[in-house]
Amino acid sequence: MFNEEMETLSIGEKENLQLKRLQQTAKLVYENVPFYKNKFNTNHVEPKDIKSLGDIQKLPFTVKKDLRDNYPFGLFAKPVGETKRIHASSGTSGKPTVVGFTGNDLGVWQEIVARAIAACGGEPGGILHNAYGYGLFTGGLGIHYGSEKLGMVTVPISGGNTDRQITLIEDFRPTVITATPSYVLNIIEQMEKMGKNPRETSLKYGIFGAETWSEEMRKTLETRLGIKAMDIYGLSEVMGPGIAIECKEAQDGLHIADDHFLVEVIDPDTLEPVREGEEGELVFTSLTKEALPIIRYRTGDIASISKDPCSCGRTSIRMSRVKGRIDDMLIIRGVNVFPSEIESALLEVPELVPHYQLVIKNNGAMDQVTLKVEINDQFYQSINENMEHEHIRFLSEKICKKLKNSCLVTIDAEFAAPGKIHRSEGKAIRIVRETEVSLSH
16 A cells, blocks of 8 residues: 555644655755756755755756756766666657666655546456556556556556457446546547446546546546546656646645646746745655656646645545646737636537537747637437538537636637547547648548
């Protein structure tokens, strides 16, 4: 199992533990990672200067570019031969970011993921259906070993082959499913096409992450699958899945494993801390990692934090669900908007299915944004499969009004027939350039 006491430490006990571990981590990187020693010296700070948690602001930030510039092992605090595993990002936009784990790191990771799964309803002896991708991506293996640490029977099916996923869900009767929310939606749709009722499976809890998703998507998944759906947060540069998790009791903010990670929220423009409860960019410092300790890592994720007590009894700091990423924010006719806000509005339109793409076309100084949405079968049949039907125009006006009221933006909508927008077997691609639009034929 795992140490439950860490989830209910008093504020004083937690802060004393965090400070001790922060001091140890600062000393570790200063003595073993030339990149950090140079950064510390530039900031005129040494590990001995860390006398309180507030002193973390003396330390330098780390960004993704730093990991790429020091590719592959330049930020490791341990020789590669002393690590037990290496993970890496996909590297689709340049060199991948590479992270390493010692045996102790893997043990810590298993511990926090086991705690996360337990918070979401997982129990020893139960069956967990793991549809996260396995491989260099941290999602699949991170969930896998945490599930085994908890004592669950783990089905390592990975992503894809949706018909087989459905068969194993029916035959193995798991109580927990883990995957990206967009892929679980695909499973639900396929079950319905097969004449099955998704609400009649054995599933009780869903642990969904690896992409930003809205409260409206939660309601959709819970209603159609008959489960409780919880958000899990993680990123490979800091550890992987399990950094934070919603509890099944409250489903109100994600409990951060703050005995292992110190969180800050900053204004991404000024880099100054914001007040508790205000949105900003999440910044994480690892407190117990050995192979790749990370100092003040700027995640690019927008959220807020709260120290208010939770009804579940855990005392950890909670973060809000991620609103979006800084680099995913769109500026549409002068208005800032995140895809998750658009998703929330679209899910309130009953004629649509929860699949969409925001297509960006470069148009001189200002990008032109088109919203591609997919209508559902019932509406498609009502217009006799005629995409030029006048009801399409009425629907377009309805969507335009909804987005204007909810997001304060005006976006042209383009409609696709049922099943025509690409379904992802991993992370959903919501923002695409015009030449990358993926419609099935």
